[in-house]
Amino acid sequence: MRARSLPTSPETRKKDLDADVRGGVGHAVILLPEDVGVRVHATGGIGSISADKLRREGDEYSNDLYGKSPVTLRLDVSGGIGNIELRPTSVKGKSSF
Secondary structure, three states: OOOOEEOOOOOOOOOOEEEEEEOOEOOEEEEEEOOOEEEEEEEOOEOOEEOOOOEEEOOEEEOOOOOOOOOEEEEEEEOOEOOEEEEEEOOOOOEEO
16 A cells, blocks of 8 residues: 545545545555544455544444534545554644555
């Protein structure tokens, strides 16, 4: 999985963002903005998924702003072999994944 950086804060992003993230082998850390609504559908192959500070319903993870903020980030994340870490962050203006 390669590093990516996208503007996701309400100040820099005017529209919702839908993205697919596909993993191979290794540990993936996905930094999620805390200031926009986030919903992640995450499935792993061999490994685990950790998502502190996010609500979990089955394979769906969301933050408190999901459904409430003017901008929403929706990710479909699938891992291969390794762990997936969904980490909310207060980095303004961009989220790296």
